[in-house]
Amino acid sequence: MEPVSLPPQSRVALCGGTHGNEMSGVYLVRELQKLEKVGSATLTTVISNPRAVQMCKRYTDVDLNRCFTDAILSSPVTDATPYEVRRAQELNTLLGPKGSAGAMDLVCDLHNTTANMGLSLISYSAQDWVILHIYRQIQRKITSAPVRFILLDLPLADAYSQDSLGKHGFSIEVGPQPHGVVRADIFNIMKEAVDQTLDWVQCFNSGSAFEGGEVDDVYTFVKSIDYPRDPETNQITAAIHPQLQDRDFCLLHPGDPMFLMFSGEIVKYEGVEVLHPYFVNECAYYEKSIAFHLARKMTLTIPPLRVKRD
Amino acid sequence: MEPVSLPPQSRVALCGGTHGNEMSGVYLVRELQKLEKVGSATLTTVISNPRAVQMCKRYTDVDLNRCFTDAILSSPVTDATPYEVRRAQELNTLLGPKGSAGAMDLVCDLHNTTANMGLSLISYSAQDWVILHIYRQIQRKITSAPVRFILLDLPLADAYSQDSLGKHGFSIEVGPQPHGVVRADIFNIMKEAVDQTLDWVQCFNSGSAFEGGEVDDVYTFVKSIDYPRDPETNQITAAIHPQLQDRDFCLLHPGDPMFLMFSGEIVKYEGVEVLHPYFVNECAYYEKSIAFHLARKMTLTIPPLRVKRD
Numbered sequence: 006m007e008p009v010s011l012p013p014q015s016r017v018a019l020c021g022g023t024h025g026n027e028m029s030g031v032y033l034v035r036e037l038q039k040l041e042k043v044g045s046a047t048l049t050t051v052i053s054n055p056r057a058v059q060m061c062k063r064y065t066d067v068d069l070n071r072c073f074t075d076a077i078l079s080s081p082v083t084d085a086t087p088y089e090v091r092r093a094q095e096l097n098t099l100l101g102p103k104g105s106a107g108a109m110d111l112v113c114d115l116h117n118t119t120a121n122m123g124l125s126l127i128s129y130s131a132q133d134w135v136i137l138h139i140y141r142q143i144q145r146k147i148t149s150a151p152v153r154f155i156l157l158d159l160p161l162a163d164a165y166s167q168d169s170l171g172k173h174g175f176s177i178e179v180g181p182q183p184h185g186v187v188r189a190d191i192f193n194i195m196k197e198a199v200d201q202t203l204d205w206v207q208c209f210n211s212g213s214a215f216e217g218g219e220v221d222d223v224y225t226f227v228k229s230i231d232y233p234r235d236p237e238t239n240q241i242t243a244a245i246h247p248q249l250q251d252r253d254f255c256l257l258h259p260g261d262p263m264f265l266m267f268s269g270e271i272v273k274y275e276g277v278e279v280l281h282p283y284f285v286n287e288c289a290y291y292e293k294s295i296a297f298h299l300a301r302k303m304t305l306t307i308p309p310l311r312v313k314r315d
Numbered sequence: 316m317e318p319v320s321l322p323p324q325s326r327v328a329l330c331g332g333t334h335g336n337e338m339s340g341v342y343l344v345r346e347l348q349k350l351e352k353v354g355s356a357t358l359t360t361v362i363s364n365p366r367a368v369q370m371c372k373r374y375t376d377v378d379l380n381r382c383f384t385d386a387i388l389s390s391p392v393t394d395a396t397p398y399e400v401r402r403a404q405e406l407n408t409l410l411g412p413k414g415s416a417g418a419m420d421l422v423c424d425l426h427n428t429t430a431n432m433g434l435s436l437i438s439y440s441a442q443d444w445v446i447l448h449i450y451r452q453i454q455r456k457i458t459s460a461p462v463r464f465i466l467l468d469l470p471l472a473d474a475y476s477q478d479s480l481g482k483h484g485f486s487i488e489v490g491p492q493p494h495g496v497v498r499a500d501i502f503n504i505m506k507e508a509v510d511q512t513l514d515w516v517q518c519f520n521s522g523s524a525f526e527g528g529e530v531d532d533v534y535t536f537v538k539s540i541d542y543p544r545d546p547e548t549n550q551i552t553a554a555i556h557p558q559l560q561d562r563d564f565c566l567l568h569p570g571d572p573m574f575l576m577f578s579g580e581i582v583k584y585e586g587v588e589v590l591h592p593y594f595v596n597e598c599a600y601y602e603k604s605i606a607f608h609l610a611r612k613m614t615l616t617i618p619p620l621r622v623k624r625d
Contacts, residue, residue, distance in 0.1 A: 183493030244499035
């Protein structure tokens with residue numbers, strides 16, 4: 006592929022506490038607040054949902070990390086507007102406006118999951134060379150956890166998460182860690198990923214050339230699977246089967262066990278396509294009726310990249 | 316020791332959801348609600364804090380499992396009385412009254428922890444032969460997790476947890492499991508413990524004789540350790556050190572690492588006595604300023620036991 010030149014990443018935002026009970030990002034952002042500048046980039050650190058952090062809850066009214074669509078960001082504010090919608094509009098002013106020339110060059114939002122997902126980068130475009138080069142550096146440099154890329158195939162207007170405010174943006178998702186808890190091992194993996202991101206930005210801005218080539222372990226969303234439920238009460242009647250629990254990104258074949266009913270029976274996967282489960286038994290997805298997502302694995306090719314000189 | 320005869324355990328209560336986000340007990344009690352009688356015993360199943368279960372929170376106003384002292388159970392109810400205090404008094408009517416002849420013979424309360432504690436029984440007396448014989452059966456029969464006994468040395472009037480409502484009572488604590496999540500492996504360990512408890516009751520009531528002898532892996536509380544905190548903001552400044560995380564009930568020696576500061580330094584254990592940490596990094600104890608408890612290990616001796624015939 007042809008080499009590509011892009012402008013420097015001068016204004017970088019690192020955000021934690023978008024979900025107020027995902028503690029690694031909260032504590033890491035508080036540490037990073039002691040910095041002001043990282044080499045050639047100006048660093049903005051944000052506790053995204055301070056009310057939820059204060060209460061150690063995912064959110065107060067609605068899930069903040071679903072509030073960054075164009076529709077919600079431009080909705081009129083009334084007395085009935087949920088706190089998180091107002092906060093999303095504030096963050097859009099601070100880090101965006103989304104899609105504008107004034108937006109942050111790079112927004113990185115820090116998350117935890119109760120699923121055994123290791124370290125995942127989540128972003129919206131298969132053609133954002135900045136994000137994919139950062140991912141490749143993180144994957145090459147970090148050996149303490151598996152590193153993967155989750156591609157959400159949505160147009161920018163419908164992109165719902167906070168990282169979509171930047172010209173480039175991604176979430177860092179690290180697990181397993183119970184919500185409301187901080188584990189040193191998970192904190193350290195997240196810190197390594199942030200350090201590698203800032204290192205990449207510094208090298209890029211300084212003029213380093215990055216080789217093109219293949220990008221592995223990219224996963225695209227196919228569909229979600231809910232827990233079995235009682236048809237009358239809607240209550241869950243099964244747990245993730247032990248053969249699937251903690252096996253995020255492994256292959257799920259037709260006939261493989263998915264759920265163990267509380268009464269003892271096994272529920273098997275009846276799909277026809279071999280797919281990769283992820284966000285398996287994520288705490289916050291119970292209320293969203295999601296036991297896990299299923300993904301297809303792919304490889305992307307990216308061009309050589311360097312900074313555009315003025 | 317001299318053999319002991321005790322009355323049959325005719326009225327047994329199994330309680331879940333005392334903490335509304337500890338899911339194994341909630342789902343297990345819902346399964347058990349399909350039973351009515353277990354051999355010779357009448358089974359009462361209780362979702363202890365239905366409001367908290369509904370919200371998937373530990374509690375709504377105050378921690379229900381600290382509300383079963385004589386003082387709180389006899390406190391007058393006003394408009395300002397927290398929900399959980401009123402609920403504790405209801406439960407005292409249903410399962411107690413605490414300390415009375417009308418109380419349940421056996422109360423078993425089901426809990427989860429985010430700590431890597433395996434299966435623990437928690438109770439108040441080193442001389443409750445019923446509980447200690449049940450513990451010994453569970454320890455002998457269950458091999459899927461380590462099994463231990465935590466002895467809280469308090470007089471009945473000050474015993475604060477729900478299991479203290481019964482003539483005999485204990486909590487079953489299983490982990491690690493994130494709050495708000497149900498894992499099949501943890502659910503199955505709890506179910507095994509309940510099945511063994513009910514099996515023991517059935518054998519005891521039917522006239523089986525139980526041998527006396529030594530009871531191992533009994534732990535008594537010594538003291539609690541808090542996380543390092545910023546003296547101005549009171550915010551936590553460290554996580555449990557990776558060498559201590561998930562090592563519940565292992566030995567902590569003077570000089571062993573306890574905490575890893577977010578800034579990178581190590582905080583070591585400076586006590587003089589070698590002790591056993593437990594409830595290491597329990598989610599719900601952050602607000603109680605407890606990073607972990609420390610215990611001393613002991614062995615108890617119990618007498619042979621059988622049912623007293625009328």
